[in-house]
Amino acid sequence: MTPLNGLTIAVPRGSLFGDTVALLTALGIDTGELQTNDRKLLFEDIGVITMRPSDVPTYVEAGSADLGVTGKDVLLEQTAQQPGEHGRQVYELLDLGYGRCTMVLAGKAGEDTAMESLRRLGVMRVATKYPRVAARHMEETGRQAEIVEVKGSVELAPLTGLAEAIVDLTATGTTLRENNLEIREELFTCTARLIANPVSHKLKAAAVDELLSRLRTLQGATPATRLAGGS
């Protein structure tokens, strides 16, 4: 049996890639080619598929991968918004602990122009790569907002007047500071999560559970993960 018990795992390229590869290596998987060949997407012999982080729930939900690693930010962005609507139908099995980031609302340093807009114009403009997370946060805090979705470099928006504030993920706050932005509100913290396809979770129960117990042993079980997984 392969180190992944014959399971297929979706691995995110990008900021979670390094830690995820380290985890796979610790599980006894030969990640040599995975580390050196950044153009190849499918590593069939070790059961690994690589993709951008926000695609991981898509592949896992469809069953094209049994398991996946993705950030809690991605899962929250793709979650159900209204009653009756379905979020991603995936199981969230384990908090992997790494990739710790904070979702923040930030604006240009100095005077809070967003709140001024809200007071005088009735609405604040918020640029974000996470439109649903941002909209939900503004609703929960009782503020009207115009959500402007951008695909990259969201820091640019307040500097150019596209928006007065941004909702984005930050690890150290360096990029925000470098762009003369400051954090006004912290929404939640995110870490990498192990997710599973619901059908794989049932039909390959033994393989999934065995892998989970090895992952927990590797982690040395922080309180949250120990509770999430049982003994």
Add this chain to the structure above:
Amino acid sequence: MIHPIPSGTRDVLPDETREVRAITDTLRVVFEHHGYGEIYTPALEYETVLARADMAEAQPTYRVFDETGAVLVLRSDMTVPIARVVATRYASSEPPLRFCYFAHCYRGVRPQRGQPRELLQAGIELIGSPAPQGTAEALTVLCHSLDATGLKDYRVGVGDASLFPALMESLGVPEEARKGLLEALVLRDFVGLGEALEQAGISGEAAELLAEVPQRRGGPEVLADAPDQAEAAVSGLRRLHGLLEPVVASRLIFDLGLVRNIGYYTGAVFDVYDPALGTPIGGGGRYDELLGRFGRSLPAVGFALGVDRLHIALTGEERGTGMMLAGDRSDGLEPERAASR
């Protein structure tokens, strides 16, 4: 020219229709053979009538007004309309009553493969037959009908909707914390379940059990090792298992964490899985309190199959291009070949 149709709906052309029809014809023969008579009900119902049932996440999404201003909804399943039929048209008939249906239902889901907003469901309802005999009959009809379609590798996950609430009760989880824990379980967010337990101040053995028991699934051994606090639900599943013929029993996965996102289920619940599709192709369970809400209190059980999903699974098995790329079966169980048509 582009004349769009609503998101999540589609046209079905002759090649596909022929294949779908072959599936539904096969299912109908098996349903009728077991004594389930086919019925039709209106696609539109009064909102106030369907609202008697607790649909939770499967609530009707599409609403229209009629000429008197009454609110009509497009039905989101067939179980609730059939409960209405039983209470009105069969108010004094001697149970058990057996019905089957092939009907389109309408849900506000995010459209994707095998998950349309207009979905064709095929299913049965067995009214007036309590657990465990009624449940055993429904599972038997389910497996016989799937066998008849030629589906080979399917499995049926069986759990009990009352198990987790009973576990919370017996472990002394405070009333106000229960909803949050159940919600995390319904979302299958085991990380969130762990966090909710911590927030509710539950620790030690109780927390371990609440986090770990819902992840237990497998053969009948799962029922043998279940904790005492879940005994009521688990002993029901054991009795159910004892009533099943081997060809049905060998298909089951006992799943102590199985919950369905429809509110009216009370006892045994099931989901049908096939390795050729990443989502369940159908499911069902006991709804012993639903009929009472319509004025004729009878225990009941039923299941519904998504005909499109069954079609995708059959095609996937035929092509040998199931979703699971390197998929070994972890349990090594080789289900019996399809029964005769």
